[in-house]
Amino acid sequence: MPATNVHNPEYFHKVVDCQWACPAHTNVPEYLRLIAQGRYADAYMLNRESNVFPGILGRTCDRPCEPACRRGRVEEKPVAICRLKRVAADLREDVSDRLPTAPAVKNGKRVALVGAGPASLVVANDLVPLGYAVTIFEALPAPGGLMRSNIPSFRLPERVLDEEIDMILGMGVDVRYATRIESMRALLAEGYDAVFVGTGAPRGKDLDLPGRAAASANVHIGIDWLQSVAFGHVDAIGKRVLIIGVGNTAMDCCRSAARLGGASIKVMARKPRKYFKASPWELEDAEEERIEIVVDHEPTAFVVENGVLRGMEFQRYESSEGTNGRLVQKPLDVVFVPADDVILALGQENAFPWIERDLGIETGAWGQPIVDAVTFQSTRPGVFFGGDAAFGPKNIIWAVEHGHQAAISIHNHCRGVPVGDRPPRGMRLVSTKMGLHEWAYANDYNPAKREKMVHVDLAWRFEQLDVEVELGFSPAQAAREVERCLNCDVQTVFTDERCIECDACIDVCPVLCLSITPDGDAADLRGRLSAPALNPEQDLFVSGPLPQTGRVMVKDEDLCVHCGLCAERCPTAAWDMQKFDLLIPYAGKRACSASR
16 A cells, blocks of 8 residues: 555544544544633634534534544543533633624625525624625524524523624624515625525425314424424413424424423334434433333324314334345334324425526526535525535534635635635644653543533423523533543654564554554455454555565554554654644635634
């Protein structure tokens, strides 16, 4: 194999599993170390550089970083990355003097943003400091999009939402509330230099079954119902409630129903639990609140008597796994489940009736705009999409990254630079060596178990709709939890000409991730290392020819726990532990990192 190019930022970036998995590529290990030092404001600002909403995401993120966490390879549960993000937000001091500001003189360019959701807010966050005049058109009376209308206040308090959104709008964004854009043609005629559409996926899916029309007064579309709850238009629901669907929206619906008077609440799922779309922690929180989750039930009809909804009929199944690993469902009987209200949480769809079809904005088979996955530009130059409006429902952290990339494209477009010209990422490697056997990071393995989140007492949390259930980690809990991080960004950097092939590093490695061996192709090397390299998704490190025998040093990056024992044991300093910083470019900024 050719020697690994460790000068390519993407190589070490991929080794930092949590940062690699995060769509916005937040520097997780570094902000955890800042929390360990009690530098909460610094941790917050480092977070904000990439994910923009640390307080919001510290409560609501879908946590793609946590399944990737290397800690999960040595014990059951990963580091509580998301909850530690909230720690930085909750415990920081005032950071108003560290926030970006708008220049006194604008650059003469005007940008329109449709919708005040997370993607649009990130575009504004990135463009206003560059002198752009940004106008947001928002159909609702307040900003935040689905963050405000679909995430209940017992998960995301209004004060947190307002504070972080105000950090952006306070730079001088012109927001026009209760202003629904009815025509893209008319908006383009206003002469904006660029238009960004961040309207989310605002249409909830319905269920066309017998009895649907007759039951309409007591059948609610999940996202619309949550919005009505958020803005105070709904304050009660029947005693017996069925939730159809088992995604995260369904969890928000069932828990909201429990606070509005629902006494018997059932979430009805067509498939077994392993196929649920809801996050495991969302399911756990719902069940803690005595929500019943019923599996293997497919809705077949709404039952209405004398104009009143009585419940629903369901086809019941018996599920098993077939020989090919696919789900096999055997129909059993049809059962009746009583209900006073039914909430449909079956997913969301885009809706663009306001975009005329003769503007050069091409759409796909389902009416969704065709959007470039790198630039976020539509087929009409100067019109961009992001968040759920671009590629369908995902989550907030994806919308954030879409906003960053769209802002780069808009900045290019307005300067006459091809939108496909993307500023490159950079990297920084700095040795952490402080002495013969000392490092500037904690490299001892801490066997502590994951900290448990304390919740408000079950009886009290239903007293008001906005009682936040999770209380957050205390400083003591945060201090213990950050020590569970394995510091995956502190890389084992190898200098082949220093190696004397003494095998000391191989002998001391606790996970058998190192081998000195004759060179070969990737498949060959993976099978004859100290421990077989079983994860082809993670690269092997391969050195150049070693000076003694011409063999190569091979390291399985998937196994390494960054303990530094190889560097401690090496008599020639061929191994060194060096902290890696991925330097990320943003609109108008070359690859850089927050000062800290």
